[in-house]
Amino acid sequence: MRMPDPDANTIARRARIARDLKRIVPGEGVIVDEDQLRAYECDGLSAYRQPPLIVVLPSTTEQVSKVLRYCHENGVRIVPRGAGTSLSGGALPLADAVTLGLGKFNRILDIDLENRCVVAQPGVTNLAVTHAVQDQGFYYAPDPSSQIACSIGGNVAENAGGVHCLKYGLTTNNLLGVExxxxxxxxxxLGGKHLDAGDYDLMGVVTGSEGLLGVITEVTVRILRAPETARAVLMGFPDSESAGDTVAAIIAEGIIPAGLEMMDKPAIHAAEDFVHADYPLDVEALLICELDGPDAEVAHLIERVEAIAKRNRVQTLRVSASDEERALFWAGRKAAFPAVGRISPDYYCMDGTIPRHALPTVLHRMTEMSRQYGLRVANVFHAGDGNLHPLILFDANTPDELERAERFGADILRLCVEVGGVLTGEHGVGVEKRDLMGEMFSEIDLAQQQRMKCAFDPGQFLNPGKVFPTLHRCAELGRMHISGGTVPFPDIPRF
Amino acid sequence: MRMPDPDANTIARRARIARDLKRIVPGEGVIVDEDQLRAYECDGLSAYRQPPLIVVLPSTTEQVSKVLRYCHENGVRIVPRGAGTSLSGGALPLADAVTLGLGKFNRILDIDLENRCVVAQPGVTNLAVTHAVQDQGFYYAPDPSSQIACSIGGNVAENAGGVHCLKYGLTTNNLLGVExxxxxxxxxxLGGKHLDAGDYDLMGVVTGSEGLLGVITEVTVRILRAPETARAVLMGFPDSESAGDTVAAIIAEGIIPAGLEMMDKPAIHAAEDFVHADYPLDVEALLICELDGPDAEVAHLIERVEAIAKRNRVQTLRVSASDEERALFWAGRKAAFPAVGRISPDYYCMDGTIPRHALPTVLHRMTEMSRQYGLRVANVFHAGDGNLHPLILFDANTPDELERAERFGADILRLCVEVGGVLTGEHGVGVEKRDLMGEMFSEIDLAQQQRMKCAFDPGQFLNPGKVFPTLHRCAELGRMHISGGTVPFPDIPRF
Structure with missing residues (x-):
């Protein structure tokens, strides 16, 4: 299906805005050609497609500032975009909005080992941050699967995670400053190279704000020393309860693995067929537990993990003896999405988070739902931090399968909330989970979130249509008008 | 100096509000007696004193809710108070405001080892959280010096730190949820027992908000496994540059000590005279570096720290051989404030943060200022994270010494900002640093912070007079009114 051609009004508006934007960003910085615009029509949530009105590609903070001021003064909506890898539609264009791409902000600005940080422009890829410091023995910890492509600015906007976030935290735990x-x-x-700045944590609010509060033009992140050793333990279990109990026991004992990942039988088989990682095929659940640190610590922790697994009915257990073997253990897990893509025409990747103890309940209920919807599901998850990534398998060419997959996915997310979890772990709300926000947040919660949005963007020009299921006019949130007048400053007597 | 007696209007207003509050919080929950009110007249910043209009001590969230609603509807200002240990005047009462004390919220609600967290009411002390889980081998990491007295809710409001925050983070890094x-x-x-909640990080904003955004009635914190071993290295240096270089090198090598503290000569001598910790007296600067973790890792890291210190002209170096000796190393540091209190009638404790590399410059400039103001200064700091605590020595009975000490302190904080640091590390802004906020933040920054305040408390009833040097009426922040109407929800076409 193709979008209808733009009408005459849209064409005239596009020409007028493009002319004005070209004054701010000269040269190749403004795209209006419809074929070129199609390159921006979707992000990682590829079920949704919409070419933007215009794309503008500024290369300096000053240009971004002028573009935003222009849009603000002229009532033009704007969608910020990093590398366009969002899985929740965070960078999805709108037909009447300008997409502001940050691809030209691609330089590392400062490497400061004494303060253990890197200052980068937002368009630098996640992996390029690590590449900039790895010769000195450092790395940047958050590692989303898309790290070769996703941008560090987008990581901040989505509060991106990854396999290592169990031990090293999400983006928000590794971020020191933003412009x-x-x-x-x-x-x-906001922030800088130092700790706590002594005022409201606006940087925290901006992290994970999905492009609704402002445009990030510089990022300062903490870097970590690469560990001396990393080894992985591959464990097969006869049922998901045993695997779940093992995860809970590892955490309850205070061990914090660098990664603690779980796969169910369909995911194990799909991955093994694809990459031949030598996974056991007679088990119902597989855990991969990576431990890093000094050699002696890792050896000690592996012993403890083995003991826990044995208490919890482990069927097969192997410890990586080399970095190559460790890479092989991970190869199946990392290829799980494309592997599932080989056994099903389409799949829909969900992202919910639950308290760890609810894992067996949630797996059981998902199996029931799978029968109810007549759709297979493969489970891959960051078990250590309770972040599920169920992959719902469907065929978009079979009538109503996409719609059933979406309903199934929504039920999974409702289930996550029901057991005390949340709608997202690391993919954001975007367009995908927008209409489910009411399942998790009360009207009071959502109103307070929107007051925050209004404090940054009262005209609601920035990335509209994302995150909030209903948008109230800022003035309607009402309580901005209760105060009768200036609050005089109280005198505080001294002694 | 005693405050003038309240006038007839104040007495009548007090009686009316007290009568109404007693309907919400019956029994002993409302204090109006002037002698009893004096118990609340100051917090840890004892230079400022002001009895509150009334103290109310609710014991349930419902009562807090009703008290706030009453105050909101009747235009009554309110100052939340935990244990009253703030060093920046965060809980300082106002003559016309109700102080809302959270002392009755003193129960641990849930200990959940599988999810590695504790749920507590806000009046529980910091140390009581650790006590609740230490038999199971866990602890709560942030450890402000006042941890025996300060409340966990106050820790959230001030984003409290402590010796361990270099490795384990401030309160914000150990907080999972608040009511x-x-x-x-x-x-x-906000938040819960899980990761990232998938919306603006309101919990992050509330952390460190110094009582200006709402009243915290429940706190969920992460707990950590107690380390197998902790050992400390005591190092004396011929000059502060060598000690500063050692700190920078330890961090640059990627070692993260559990604590990395520095004392200058006046602080060393005062502490040694007081607690006889066997500190070397012929050095200009002392470092205490604590390393924790598995035995083997700690032994390895101590070797590396020793090697770094030797490369940086260390004069004396001792490694603790027992927990008793480690405690002795720390005894002097932990008693530094009272020790300084013995050599000077009064002292003023500052709290600023700088990038680590600026340490020698800042120490040098502080020595110059000390001469200029004719006041001695002793330096004690969390060197690892660049958080300075200069203690300015003065005598309040000598004319103008308090005022000179305050000007000296303000100059130190200006210097912190000048070298790229910030006004506070862990004590908050409160009343103390309010008028210095303009040194660090631009008008644009401060306006944006105030828009955040307005999104929570547009009437500005909560803890007025703290944090912001000038308070604008929320409506004056202006841009709340630009939007012409409801933003219609864009249709996002599907394919």
Whole structure:
């Protein structure tokens, strides 16, 4: 299906805005050609497609500031975009909005080992941050699967995670500072190379704000020393309860693995068929537990993990003897998505988080739902931090299968909330989970979140249609008007 | 100096509000007696004193909600208070405001080892959280010096730190969830026992918000496994540059000590005279570096720290051979404040943070300022994370010494900002640093912070007079009114 051609009004509006934007970003920085615009029509949530009105590609903070001020003054909506790898539609264009791409912000600005940080422009890829410091023995810990492509600015906007976030935290735990352009064009700097800045944690709010609060034009991240050793333990279990109990026991004993991943039988078989990682095929659940640190610590922790697994009915257990073997253990897990893509025409990747103890319940209920919807599901998850990635298998060419897959997915997310979890672990809300926000948040919660949005972007020009299921006019949130007048400053007597 | 007696209007207002509050919090929950109110007249910043209008001591979230709603509807200002240990005047009462004390919220609600967390009411002390789980081998990492007295809710409000925050983070890095009562009486729950909640990080904003956004009525914190071993290295240096270089090199090599503390000569001598910790007296700077983890890792790291110190002109070096000796190394550091209190009638404890590499510059400039103001200064700091605690020695009975000490302190904080640091590390802004906020933040920054305040408390009833040097009326922040109407929800076409 192709979108209808734009009408005359849209064409005229596009020409007028493009002319104005070209004054701010000269040269090749403004795209209006419809064929070129198609390159921006979707992000990682590829079921949704919409070419933007215009794409603008500024290369300096000053240009971003001028673009935003122009849009603010002229009522033009704007969708910020990093590398366009969002799995929740965070960078999905709107037909009447300008997409502001940050691809030209691609330089590392400072490598500061004494303060253990790197300052980068937002378009630098996640992996390039590690590449910039790995010769000195450092790395940047959060490692989303898309790390070769996704941008560090997008990581901040989505609070990206990855396999290592169990031990090393999400983006928010590894971020030290950002430069942010507000919708008015004002530029603020949040955080820096130091700890706590002594005021409201605006940087925390901006992290994971999905492009609704401002445009990030610079990022300062903490880097870590690469561990001396990393080894992985591959464990097969007769049922998912045993695997889940093992995960719970490892965490309850205070061990924090660098990664603790689980796969169910369909995922194990799909992965093994694809990459031949030598996974056991007679088990119902597989755990991969990576431990890193000094040699002696890793050896000690592996002993403890083995003992826990044995207490929990482990069927097969192998410890990697070399970095090559460790890489092989991971190869299946990392290829699980494309592996599932080989056994099904389409799949829909969900992202929910649950308290660890609820894992067996949730797996059991998902099996029931799978029967109910008549759709297979393969499970791959960051078990250590309770972050599920069920892959629902369907065929978009079979009538109503996409729609059933979506309903199935929504039920999984409702289940996550029901057991005390949340709608997302690391993929964000975006368009995908927008209409499920009410399952998790009360009207009071959502109103308070929207007051926050209004404090940054009262005109609601930034990335509209994302995150919030209903948008109230800022003035309607009401309580902005209760105060009768200026609050005089109280005198505080001294002694 | 004693405050003038309240006038007839104040007495009548007090009686009316007290009568109404007693309907919400019956029994002993409302204090109006002036002698009893004096118990609340100051917090840890004892230079400032002001009895509150009334103290109310609710014991349930519902009561807190009703008290806030009442105050909101009747234009009554309110100052939340935990244990009253703030060093920046965060809990300082106002003559016309109700102080809302959370002392009755003193229960641990849930200990959940599988999810590695504790749920506590806000009045529980920091140390009581550790006590609740230490028999199971766990502890709560942030450890402000006041941990025996300070409350976990106050820790959240001030984003408290401590010696261990270099390795384990500030409160914000160890917090999983809060229940917050808004000024309208609405109750919101932020975070929980899981990771990232998939919306703006309101919990992050509330952490360190110094009582200006809402009242915290429940806290969920992460607990950690107690390390197998902890050992400390005591190092004396001929000059502060060598000690500073050692700190920078330890961090640059990627070692993260559990604590890395520095003392200058005046602090060393005062501490040694007081607690006889056997500190070397012929050195200009002392470092205490604690390493924790498995035995083998600690032994390995101690070797590396020793090698670094030797490369940086260390004069004396001792490694603790027992837990008793380690405790002795720390005894002097932990008693540094009272030790300085013995050599000077009064002292003023500052709290600023700088990038680590700026340490020698800042120490040098502080020595110059000390001469300029004619006041001695002793330096004690969390060197690993660049958090300075200079103690300015003065005599409040000598004319103008307090005022000179305050000007000296302000100059130190300006210097911190000048070298790329910030006004506070862990004590908050409160009253103390309020008027210095403009040194660090631009008008744009401060306006954006205030828009955040307005999103929570547009009437500005919560803890007025703290944090912001000038308070704008929320409506004056202006951009709340730009939007012409409801933003219609864009249709996102599907394929």
């Amino acid at each position: 942010l352009v507000l919708m008015t064009g004002e530029v603020i700097r | 917050l009562v808004l000024m309208t009486g609405e109750v919101i729950r």
